[in-house]
Amino acid sequence: MQNSHNNAIIVLKNVTRKFGGKIVLENVSLAIEKGKTTVVIGPSGCGKTVLIKHLIVLLRPNTGEVYFKDLRIDNLGESDLNKVRTHYGFLFQGGALFDSLSVAENILFPIRQHSEITNWAQVEDLVKTKLAMVGLDGFQNYYPANLSGGQRKRVALARAIALNPEVVLYDEPTTGLDPIYSDVISELILKLQRELGVTSVVVTHDMTMAYKVADRIIMLHNGKIIADGNADYIRNHPHPTVQQFIKGQVSEDDLAVLRMSGTVSQAQFLPRDFQ
């Protein structure tokens, strides 16, 4: 465990979140360190996205507390929260670009909302720089509908970093990207950290990326943190669920279910065939 609270920028304390009767996060405590990249891994539906949305209080905890720079934010009103949120960038799973606005207008959106633009030439330069960072300079006048899924995600990333945030939260940044651009996103996260000291929190199940960018990896399972440490620590973690996840193996129980249901092929492979 390396929870050094003195250097923490975002802190979750005993956060529990339920949807209906279902507990999605159970008593999660977590301190995100300033200037470090924290990667949250875990199987689909384990509450990763819910966790990352609590860091920016898009979702409020049922019980527990959220702090940003020692300021408690989970009980703030929306207008106070909006001030806090300008320190954050959030990359959504599907990009969440505004489809009625062009690429340039999407990137300008957060800037226009928080400042009066007077110098348009400077702003155009800014859009150009941000787009160049994600390899999409020249797409300023495209609309999201005319972009591929991967391009949309990269534009969304450009928008997330438009206000030069201190913290960038990435919700599945590489899903739907080809391996090359997944690596570009990884490099971008490293570059932001190196050059601007940005704190990143990445939710992913892409282990290549996790190993590449992470200063610290957290594994979430059924709403609880089951492993927390650097890449080597996770690689050698004794917990079978962690090992299965990082190696991408199906568990014995799941295999048994697969064999039970449907027609069983005569040529079915069993795990022992591979041993």
Added chain:
Amino acid sequence: MMIEAVGARTMGGVNNIGRFTRFAWQSLGASFRSCLSPVTYPLIWTQMHLIGVRSVPVVMITGAFVGMTLAVQAYDQLAGMGLEEHLGVLINISVVKELGPVLAAVMLAGRIGGALTAELGTMNVTEQIDAVRSMGTDPIRYLAAPRVVACLLLTPFLIIFADLLGILGGYFVSVVHLGINSRAYWSFSASGVELWDVSIGVIKGFFFGVALAAISCYKGFTCKEGARGVGQACTEAFVASFISILALDFALAVIFKAIYSTFWPLKSLV
């Protein structure tokens, strides 16, 4: 078990009403503030174009058919009593006081309400509303307020269009088709329809506009996941707007009648 289910339903309903009231209150506050800040004028302007200008043709057609149908239906009864020249009063007072405003508002609930709910619902499902929030902007101020303002300001104008075409439609059928004397038609109309009748029809428009915009935006903001969720939200938005328009119409009729008989106690008896 039964009691538990009924209780849960009731709690759910009360919860929903509470959330809607809060939403409506917030969006009215945000609308008021956005009227004062010129930064949001372009947003309101765009919505006014989509909501108001594009709705003129359908609202006019609605009004025209209302007037024409009233003329055809009412003629026989009045002619049986030899009162066919009074047809103008009947048509015009029904059109400007009740049918014009209500049917125009219902038409708008279908046209605008559906579009607003579907647009905001899709934005909600694709996390665009969360994206607005994550960038430190209040989605009610950015998304709901311009739409509420546009509906509030333009529904009365659209009702005027509906009234106008309703009057012309009624005139056309009565005079040109049914052969009523044009001068008699207009002079009876002028004596029977007062400025009061026209104004309350138009004033109703403000209430209908806010109701349908607030309901549609609320349904869009609270839309459930998926294509089915958006469809369901649109249906609920239309039904809720329709019913609230009718209920508001009834309430306003009672209120305006009370006001009228307070100020002109004798006229209402004649």
